[in-house]
Amino acid sequence: xxxxxxxxxxxxxxxxxxxxxxxxxxxxxxxxxxxxxxxxxxxxxxxxxxxxxxxxxxxxxxxxxxxxxxxxxxxxxxxxxxxxxxxxxxxxxxxxxxxxxxxxxxxxxxxxxxxxxxxxxxxxxxxxxxxxxxxxxxxxxxxxxxxxxxxxxxxxxxxxxxxxxxxxxxxxxxxxxxxxxxxxxxxxxxxxxxxxxxxxxxxxxxxxxxxxxxxxxxxxxxxxxxxxxxxxxxxxxxxxxxxxxxxxxxxxxxxxxxxxxxxxxxxxxxxxxxxxxxxxxxxxxxxxxxxxxxxxxxxxxxxxxxxxxxxxxxxxxxxxxxxxxxxxxxxxxxxxxxxxxxxxxxxxxxxxxxxxxxxxxxxxxxxxxxxxxxxxxxxxxxxxxxxxxxxxxxxxxxxxxxxxxxxxxxxxxxxxxxxxxxxxxxxxxxxxxxxxxxxxxxxxxxxxxxxxxxxxxxxxxxxxxxxxxxxxxxxxxxxxxxxxxxxxxxxxxxxxxxxxxxxxxxxxxxxxxxxxxxxxxxxxxxxxxxxxxxxxxxxxxxxxxxxxxxxxxxxxxxxxxxxxxxxxxxxx
Amino acid sequence: xxxxxxxxxxxxxxxxxxxxxxxxxxxxxxxxxxxxxxxxxxxxxxxxxxxxxxxxxxxxxxxxxxxxxxxxxxxxxxxxxxxxxxxxxxxxxxxxxxxxxxxxxxxxxxxxxxxxxxxxxxxxxxxxxxxxxxxxxxxxxxxxxxxxxxxxxxxxxxxxxxxxxxxxxxxxxxxxxxxxxxxxxxxxxxxxxxxxxxxxxxxxxxxxxxxxxxxxxxxxxxxxxxxxxxxxxxxxxxxxxxxxxxxxxxxxxxxxxxxxxxxxxxxxxxxxxx
Numbered sequence: 001x002x003x004x005x006x007x008x009x010x011x012x013x014x015x016x017x018x019x020x021x022x023x024x025x026x027x028x029x030x031x032x033x034x035x036x037x038x039x040x041x042x043x044x045x046x047x048x049x050x051x052x053x054x055x056x057x058x059x060x061x062x063x064x065x066x067x068x069x070x071x072x073x074x075x076x077x078x079x080x081x082x083x084x085x086x087x088x089x090x091x092x093x094x095x096x097x098x099x100x101x102x103x104x105x106x107x108x109x110x111x112x113x114x115x116x117x118x119x120x121x122x123x124x125x126x127x128x129x130x131x132x133x134x135x136x137x138x139x140x141x142x143x144x145x146x147x148x149x150x151x152x153x154x155x156x157x158x159x160x161x162x163x164x165x166x167x168x169x170x171x172x173x174x175x176x177x178x179x180x181x182x183x184x185x186x187x188x189x190x191x192x193x194x195x196x197x198x199x200x201x202x203x204x205x206x207x208x209x210x211x212x213x214x215x216x217x218x219x220x221x222x223x224x225x226x227x228x229x230x231x232x233x234x235x236x237x238x239x240x241x242x243x244x245x246x247x248x249x250x251x252x253x254x255x256x257x258x259x260x261x262x263x264x265x266x267x268x269x270x271x272x273x274x275x276x277x278x279x280x281x282x283x284x285x286x287x288x289x290x291x292x293x294x295x296x297x298x299x300x301x302x303x304x305x306x307x308x309x310x311x312x313x314x315x316x317x318x319x320x321x322x323x324x325x326x327x328x329x330x331x332x333x334x335x336x337x338x339x340x341x342x343x344x345x346x347x348x349x350x351x352x353x354x355x356x357x358x359x360x361x362x363x364x365x366x367x368x369x370x371x372x373x374x375x376x377x378x379x380x381x382x383x384x385x386x387x388x389x390x391x392x393x394x395x396x397x398x399x400x401x402x403x404x405x406x407x408x409x410x411x412x413x414x415x416x417x418x419x420x421x422x423x424x425x426x427x428x429x430x431x432x433x434x435x436x437x438x439x440x441x442x443x444x445x446x447x448x449x450x451x452x453x454x455x456x457x458x459x460x461x462x463x464x465x466x467x468x469x470x471x472x473x474x475x476x477x478x479x480x481x482x483x484x485x486x487x488x489x490x491x492x493x494x495x496x497x498x499x500x501x502x503x504x505x506x507x508x509x510x511x512x513x514x515x516x517x518x519x520x521x522x523x524x525x526x527x528x529x530x531x532x533x534x535x536x537x538x539x540x541x542x543x544x545x546x547x548x549x550x551x552x553x554x555x556x557x558x559x560x561x562x563x564x565x566x567x568x569x570x571x572x
Numbered sequence: 573x574x575x576x577x578x579x580x581x582x583x584x585x586x587x588x589x590x591x592x593x594x595x596x597x598x599x600x601x602x603x604x605x606x607x608x609x610x611x612x613x614x615x616x617x618x619x620x621x622x623x624x625x626x627x628x629x630x631x632x633x634x635x636x637x638x639x640x641x642x643x644x645x646x647x648x649x650x651x652x653x654x655x656x657x658x659x660x661x662x663x664x665x666x667x668x669x670x671x672x673x674x675x676x677x678x679x680x681x682x683x684x685x686x687x688x689x690x691x692x693x694x695x696x697x698x699x700x701x702x703x704x705x706x707x708x709x710x711x712x713x714x715x716x717x718x719x720x721x722x723x724x725x726x727x728x729x730x731x732x733x734x735x736x737x738x739x740x741x742x743x744x745x746x747x748x749x750x751x752x753x754x755x756x757x758x759x760x761x762x763x764x765x766x767x768x769x770x771x772x773x774x775x776x777x778x779x780x781x782x783x784x785x786x787x788x789x790x791x792x793x794x795x796x797x798x799x800x801x802x803x804x805x806x807x808x809x810x811x812x813x814x815x816x817x818x819x820x821x822x823x824x825x826x827x828x829x830x831x832x833x834x835x836x837x838x839x840x841x842x843x844x845x846x
Contacts, residue, residue, distance in 0.1 A: 354653070441690040445752070448646060449703040449759060450680035459705070464693050 046546075053543030056536035057302035059295050062142045062154055062287040063113065064269055065128060066135040073126065074142055074154045074269040075113030076287070078532075082107045085129065097131045112532075116144075116152035117268050124151055125532045140289035145266060146282040148312060151533065155268040160278075164261045184262050184279035187255060194252045202245045209234045209241070215400040282317075306540065311495065316524055316534045320541060325499050326412070326492070326514035327548060331481045333416035333510075334423065338476055341420060342427025343469060349428070350435040351457055363432075370425035378486030381418030386410055386490060390511075406511050410491030412500045413510035418490050419483055423476035430472020434465035463563075470560040474553055481549045484518035492516045494523050517545040598662075599624040599763050599793035600645060605659035607640060609652060614640045616817045617659065622763070627785060627794040629808035629825065631801065633840065637817040638797045642765050644668075645795065646682035647675050663762070680707075683756030683792070685766045689748035691740035691755075696732050699740045699751055703759030718758050725791075726754035727784050746777025753784060757792065764788065766796040770803065782807050801841055805829055813837045 060076040067073065085108050090098060101108050110129040118124050145153040157169035162180050216230035262278040282305075285298055309319030345366075353359045390407035398406040407413070438461050446456040462469075484492070493513045500512045525538040600622040607615040615637050622628050630638035643649045644661060647668060661668045668678060680703065691699050698705070700719040709715060719736070723729035728750040732743070740751055749769060756764060766785075770778040785794060785807045798804050804811050805825060812822040813832075821828065821837040832838045839845050 439690070441686055441688055442692055444648060444651075445684075445686060445690040445692065445755075446702070447651070448648060448679055448682070448684035448686075449706055449755065450676050451702070451706040452676055455706055459694075459702075460692050 049539055049543050049546060052536065052539035056540045057299050057306070059144065059285060059287060059290065059298040059302075061138055062144060064137050064139055064142060065113070065133055066137075067128070067132050068134050069132070072269045073113065073115055073128070075115035075126065076144065076154070078112045078114050078125065080109055080111040082109050083129075084108075085131075093131055101131075114152070114154075114533075116154040117274070118530075119150045120268060120272055120274065124530050138288040140286060142269070142286065142288060143284050144287045145284040146317070147276065148280045148282055151313060151317070151530070153266050153268075153274065155266050155274075157264060158267045158273060159265040161261070161263040161265075162278075166263075169264075180262060181278055181281060181284070184259065184277070184281075187259050188279040191252060191255045191259065194248055194255065199245065199248050199252070202241055202248065206238060206241045206245075209238055211400045218399055307544075311520075316528050316530055316537055320515075320517065320520055320544065322496055322499055323515040323517045323520045323541075324544065324548065325501075326496070327481060327517045327545070328552070329500055330412060330416050330419070330487075330514065330516065331477055331552060333412065334419045334480045335473060335477055337417055337420035338423050338427055338480075339473055342424045342472070342476070343431050345424070346428045346431035346435060347457060347462075350432050351453065351461070366425050366428050370429075373485075374422055374483055375485040375489070377418050377422045378489035381414055381421070381486060381490040382410065385414040385417055390414065410489065410513055411511040412491060412514050415487050415491040415514070418486050419480040422483065422486065423480045426476045426479060427469075427472045430475065431465065431469045434468020434472070435461060437468060438464045467560050467564045470556060470563065474556045474560070477556065478549055478553055481552065482518060482545070484516065484522060487516055487519060492519045494519075494527070517541055517548065521545065597624050598622065600795075601660075601662040602641075603660045603662070605641075605644065605661055606657065607637075607644060607649070608654075608656045610654040614817050615644070618819050620812060620819055620822050622793060622795055623810060624793050625790050626809040627789050627796060627807055629804035629811045630795065630797045630814060631799075631804050631811060631840070632814035632820075633845070634799075635816075636814040638812075638814050639767055640817075641814070642767055642795060642797050645763065645765055646679045646684055648679075648684070650675065680759055681762045683753075683759060683761035683764045685749070685752050685756050685764070685769045687768045688772045689745055689752050691743070691748050691751050693739065693741055695737045696740045696743070696751060697736040700754050700758050702755055719754075722754040722758035723751075725757055725788065726750045727780065727787070728754055744777075746773050746780060749773060749777065749781060750784065753781070753788075757788070762793065764792040764794045766794065768797050768799060771799060778803075801829075801843075813840060815840075 060078075062074055062076055064072060064074045082104075084106055085093075085101065090101065093101070108129055108131060110127050113126050113128055114124060115121060115126050116124060141156055142154065143156060145155075147153055157177075159166050160169050160172045160177065160180075161167075162172075162176075213227070213230050213234045216227045217224075220226040259277060259279050263275055264278055264281070265273050265275045267273045283298070283301065285294065290298065306319045307324070308321055310322060311320060312318035349359060349363065353362075386407075386409055390405065390409065390411075393407040394402060394405055442460055442464070443456055446460045447453075451459070491513045493515065496513050496515050498509075498512060500509050500514050501507060502509070521538055521541045524534040524541060526534075528534045598621045602618050602620050602622070605615060605618045606613065618641060630642060632638050640649065644657070645668070649655055657669055660670075663678070663681065666673070692702065694702075697715075697719055700722050701709070701715045704715060704718055720729060723732065728747060731747060732751075740748065743751060749772075753764075753769070770781050773781065782803065785796065788794060789809075796804075796808065808825045810823065811825040811828045813820045813828065813834075813836075815836060821832060821834045823833075828837065829841050832841060
């Protein structure tokens with residue numbers, strides 16, 4: 001090739017644009033597209049949860065539906081969908097309906113009504129096809145009654161019995177009924193207070209004395225002098241408590257008798273009556289006559305009940321306060337346990353250990369721990385913490401309660417420790433990276449000042465690594481708060497109205513089993529008798545869980561931002 | 573200052589050695605000191621005396637071992653795994669690498685200033701009194717006196733006296749380096765080790781540091797590693813030229829630059845290689 005040819009070739013190359021791949025344009029689109037897809041998925045998920053969650057507590061109108069077969073039903077329309085009626089059904093329909101369905105390519109539509117009255121009908125929801133309907137009306141006097149048992153009742157008030165005198169519902173003013181209902185609810189609250197808290201306290205005290213006696217017998221042998229001394233002390237106290245108990249029981253019975261003098265008789269749209277105590281009604285409203293502000297009030301009151309009350313109706317109704325509390329307490333305990341464990345481990349690995357084959361092996365193992373299925377941790381937690389450590393604690397400190405376990409079964413403490421174990425790899429990895437990011441120069445500066453290694457770590461390295469460590473803790477917290485599977489083995493239960501923190505000595509009961517929002521979602525959605533009623537609760541609880549985790553993370557992020565500001569300008 | 577001229581050679585007999593002794597004696601006596609990183613030998617039989625109260629410059633091309641030698645004085649090299657040494661470095665007659673030497677106590681007798689300013693992410697005040705904090709000093713008056721004295725000695729006090737509680741990372745590069753010098757002298761060391769203290773600074777900041785070194789001379793024995801020949805010429809009393817881990821020539825700075833004995837030193841100081 002001559003020099004001129006070379007020049008010509010070079011000119012040709014120069015004129016041509018660099019090709020697409022060289023510019024990296026497709027790669028940019030691919031990576032950006034992948035990100036967009038991820039963002040869209042997350043947004044869609046959040047929107048779905050938000051939409052369903054927020055809509056759950058909206059009170060809807062009640063439709064009274066007259067069917068072609070002459071029966072009547074009333075209910076809250078929940079959703080509608082298209083479906084394909086079978087040929088046999090089609091054949092029984094009048095010709096005009098047959099034509100309409102044919103025009104729609106064989107599809108008819110149907111609506112799901114929440115008819116309630118489970119005690120009368122044996123079902124809460126009913127599908128009604130459009131062709132079955134003769135007429136739909138929205139009468140103003142139909143009420144939606146939320147009951148403490150049996151789910152909602154849809155119908156009308158027939159008779160109302162206040163303080164023993166029964167009158168027709170139409171002769172009682174709405175305000176009078178409201179007032180009577182308020183007082184009935186207060187009475188119920190009082191009954192609960194007496195039965196659960198006061199009688200409960202007496203029971204606990206009696207149990208404590210009995211255990212004391214048992215303990216003395218176990219320690220010194222039954223019939224020994226010490227045991228009989230204890231018995232002499234305990235027995236009069238027990239008698240006194242028994243008297244107290246009887247008084248309280250009498251008071252409760254009195255209240256209950258008063259309560260039973262306030263009743264209502266409801267009847268459904270077909271006139272089937274149902275009598276119940278006024279105090280059994282949680283909330284009632286004339287669904288078609290409440291107006292927007294009334295609806296808003298119902299909506300707010302339902303949210304309040306959800307956030308501040310205990311669950312009822314096998315968790316599908318009522319509130320989730322114990323679950324909120326359990327989730328938060330468990331997560332906080334977990335962080336308290338995992339932070340020192342993870343940080344100290346990482347400190348040794350990064351700052352003290354001789355970097356070699358053994359340390360590499362340890363590091364690989366730690367990373368692999370993060371990939372172990374969480375249920376395995378649950379098994380370990382149950383086997384080690386509950387059955388081994390907990391059983392030993394019981395042997396040593398609570399022998400009088402055996403065979404009933406105290407720490408020897410699942411509980412808040414064991415759950416937190418199990419999750420701490422599950423999340424510790426995250427903290428170790430994050431802490432190690434944060435430590436590695438602290439520049440060597442400032443370590444050397446500290447050592448050159450005559451600081452020992454530990455002084456250097458404590459006053460220079462750790463503070464500067466703290467934001468990175470916090471990131472690790474945030475990740476661990478998010479993972480831990482959302483974990484359910486291991487908890488089912490080590491302490492989460494379907495219903496635990498007793499909170500792990502209360503006014504009874506020693507105030508914090510780490511051995512108690514607890515409720516958890518994550519498990520609550522599973523339980524409501526898939527373990528309840530009525531999954532259609534549970535479905536909206538699934539979304540609300542999911543929404544709540546997300547909000548709770550977001551709140552806890554936001555707190556941690558704010559703390560981290562403060563720490564970071566302290567080191568503004570440092571090499572982070 | 574009346575100085576005695578002294579002629580000497582290293583154990584290998586290849587070093588040109590002509591140094592002025594200081595008025596008081598030796599700060600550090602290095603005797604046939606060799607150092608290995610794993611299997612790589614970084615220092616070969618260094619023998620020299622660092623004079624008390626004077627400024628000694630270590631010069632030489634990159635990789636010649638001058639920083640390694642400096643970091644051997646306060647045993648900062650101990651942090652590196654697989655380090656072995658032979659020979660002795662004596663501080664007041666005790667061997668730094670002898671058995672039973674308390675490294676932490678040793679480092680407290682040496683102040684060190686690094687190539688890049690490395691203030692701690694703490695307040696200016698806490699940076700300066702760090703060596704005292706490490707010793708567990710809690711006496712507020714003592715801490716404040718020390719901070720003021722050290723900052724004045726480092727010619728930084730007037731610039732920062734109103735913001736002692738602010739984060740040290742907000743200072744400029746030159747100020748940060750003077751802060752590091754203040755920190756190094758706050759612990760009242762015998763020897764001040766400076767590892768290219770001006771290499772990350774602009775000319776004005778460099779001039780200030782050089783002025784500061786001139787002021788600190790006498791109170792401290794200073795060893796400074798530098799790449800900058802002019803700087804060595806300006807600030808030091810004695811200069812040691814190192815090459816490939818060996819001490820090639822060591823003598824009074826003026827003589828070293830005007831009439832070096834070894835041809836290689838001549839080549840380096842005149843800029844023919846390096």
